[in-house]
Amino acid sequence: MAVTIEEKQYLVRFNCDTKSHLEVKNHDVCATKCPDKDCTIFCPADVYKWEGDRMFVGYEGCHECGSCRIGCPFENIKWEYPKGGHGIVFRLA
Amino acid sequence: MSEKFDVIVVGAGPAGTSCAYTCAKNGLNVLLIERGEFPGAKNVMGGILYRKQMEEIIPEFWKEAPLERPVIEQRFWFLDKESMVTTSYKGLEWGKEPYNNFTVLRAKFDKWFAQKAVEQGATLINETVVTECIVEDGKVIGVRTDRPDGDVYADVVVLADGVNSLLAKKLGFHKEWKPDQVALTVMEVLKLPKKTINERFNVGENQGVSIEIFGDATKGALGTAFLYTNQDSLNIGVGTTLSGMIKKKMKPHKLLNELKEHPMVKPYIEGGETVEYLAxxxxEGGYKAIPKLVGDGVIVTGDAAQFVNAIHREGSNMAMSSGKIAAETIVRAKEVNDFSERTLDVYRTTIYDSFIGKDLKKYKDAAHTFEEHPQYFEQYVPLMNQAMNTFFTVDGTAKWDKQKKIMKSLTAGRGKLGVAKDLYRAWKAVK
Structure with a gap:
C-alpha cells in the first residue's frame, strides 16, 4: 500500500503542460509575511515546498483541487486550470 | 468555432451531463464542454450514486451503466483510538430493483453518462477550458475557450464547472469560497480480490457496503472518513473542512495513512494495493453559501452552486436534479424565446422548492455549529466509547453504579448544563 506522497503520486497519471497553471503572486509575501506556510502542509500533493528563501511550486503533480487558492491566508496564489486536456487524469474514481 | 448553439454547458460531470442530456432529448442544440481528456478525468467522489435522481434522467440506467455494487448496508462508525461504537442498517430490498444507491468509479461512470448525452444529440468537446463567459450588455451570450478562435455563442450558458466555480465567481455571483465553506478530501482506491471483499464485509456477489466514519479519523476536526466497496476494490478516504485542516496543521495524505493504519480499519483493507490517489x-458551505443562481442568459448548477448536503453525503444527486431543472427551465424559455434573468428565474424558485433547497435549509446551521463547537467530535465520540466500555465490561460493579459512573463522566468535562446546552444546540442545528 502506498505510504509516502511520492508513492501515491506515482500512481496518478499527469499530462503535464510546459507552463505552470499555478503562480505565487508575490514571493516576498511568502518570505516575510507568512511564517506558517500552511500551503506546504495542507496541499494534498505536496506541490508547495519552502526552499529556505523561496516557495517552489511543483505544479506538475497538482490535483487541481483549489485548496491553495482558497487556503492561502494572503490570497497570494494565482490559480487557473491547466490548458485543456492537460494536468491530472484520474483513471478510476 | 463561431457557431451558435441553443445551450452551452460547461463541465461534463453529473450536473452538466444531466442538463445536456435533458436539453438534447428535448430537441435543443447543445454543446457540452469538458476540460479533461474525457468526462470523468477531473472528477472525484467518494463513490455513492443515488438511484432516484439518476433514474429520473435515464430510467433503469442500472441495466447498462458501469456501476460497482448496489449498497445493501450502511454502517456508521464512531471511532476512538482503539475502539469504536457502531450502528448500521442492512436491508436486502436495497439489493433488488429499483435499488437505493450504488458505489461507482467516477472516471468510468461519467464517461458513460456523457456518451448517453451524445446519443441524445449533444455535441461533446473534451480537452477544452472555458476561460470566461462572454458578456454583452450585462447578458451572457457565450463562452471564451482556450482553443484558437475559441469563442462560442448560445442563448443560455449553464455553469456546471464544479466546486471551484471560477466562472460564476468571475460573473460576480459569489465571492471566493472561504476555507470553512469547502472540505478537502483525499482518497485511495485499493485493489482487493472480490472474494476477499465479500468475506470481510459479509456480503454476497453484487452486494455493497458503505461505511461512514466519525471521530478519531479526523482527529476531532469537522469531517468524516469513508470506506466503500467496489466490485474488486475499495475506496477509502478522509476529509475535513479546509479551515479544520489548516487549524490542526494536518497533512491530508498522512491523515489518510493514519486511517489506513487504524486498528479498527486495517483488517478490512489489509493487503489492498493502492491503484490511485485522489484529492x-x-x-460544504450549505444553504447560506448558495450563490446567485441565475442571470441573463446564464444558470449555475451542481457543485458550482454549493449543492451538497454534507450531513447525508448527498451531492451527485443534487447535481443531477439541478442539471435537469436547469434544462427544463431552458426548454420553456426557448418556447417563448426569452432567456432573461426573469424567465430563467423559474430555475431558482424550483430549486428552492425542491429537496435541494429544503434539505440545505434544514441543515443551514449544522456545519457552523459543529465547526464552532469542536466538542461534538473531540469529546463526545471518545465519551460514547468509554460509556460502552464501562457498561459492558463485567467487573463485578453493579449496573446502577456503572450508570452513575457513566453519567458522571459524561458531565465531568462540560458540566450538566454544558451537556444540556450541547444537546440542545446539536438538535437545533439538524432539526
Missing amino acids: HLIP
Missing part, C-alpha cells in the same frame, strides 16, 4: 474539494 478534491467538496463544497
